[in-house]
Amino acid sequence: MNQWYQIAVPKDSPTDKFIGIDGFLGSEEKENATILYFEKSESVRDQLKEYNISVISDGDWKETWREYFVPVKIGSLTVVPPWKKDEGDIVINPARGFGTGHHETTRLALGFVEKLLKKDSNINTLFDAGTGSGILAIAAAKLKKGIKATAVDNDPDALENAAENIGLNDMKDSITLSGEPIFKFEGKYDLVIANIISSVLYFLSDDLKRLTSKWLILSGVLKAEDPVFMQRMGLDEEFELIEKTSENEWSGYLLKRREK
DSSP states (O other): OOOOEEEEEEEOOOOOHHTSSTTEEEEEEEEEEEEEEEEEHHHHHHHHTTTTOOEEEEHHHHHHHHHHHOOEEEEEEEOOOOHHHHHHHOOOOOOOOOOOOOOOHHHHHHHHHHHHHOOOTTOOOEEEETTTSSHHHHHHHHHHHOOEEEEEOOHHHHHHHHHHHHHTOTTTTTEEOOOOOOOOOSEEEEEEEEESHHHHHHHEEEEEHHHHHEEEEEEEEGGGGHHHHHHHHTTTTTTEEEEEETTTTEEEEEEEEOOO
């Protein structure tokens, strides 16, 4: 039986130090706490020794998420779990923190997606790098009828969860799911989205820029990195920063390719 570690920290506590732990799986916000999940290993236990660690398993994972996952409204959309499917617009079956809309980085990215699709009617293709639960691609397909999205992730568990969520939202005709590495994709997309921690954004920067024909949404950046983020990504020359929004310790970026 698969098992994981779980810890709880006060909701206003910084979480960036946990993201750097090898074995970090994801997080979820409750009313007064942030719940963090990790692989069960000796090295992870050593790094979390100052915290009260709980062990959860396949058998109780679903019930754990039922306790922590409540509907969340982002813009005009409400994200709900399957057991509350009649109460929202997007159905996400929570699985080890792949993206339920509760985390700040997902909310920042989804807010930009909605704003952009209302602003630009010529967005017809989308590339979602590191799709996780598939929530951003699903939201775009809900907001823009006829959009064709390519959602990519290198985590087999995330791909399994994304496939389930795409089915729950009847979006199989709109979203193509792939486990191929990003460098293998060619062509251009009207909108490219990447909601991934900044270290991965830096690694993927050349491919993200290469795939973007017009709009680029980046989230997962710590506010402390804001002064150097654009330069480290090599964005200044090719892209114009349209808007930067922050929530707690996180920032999201909306960028547009400069006209030649």
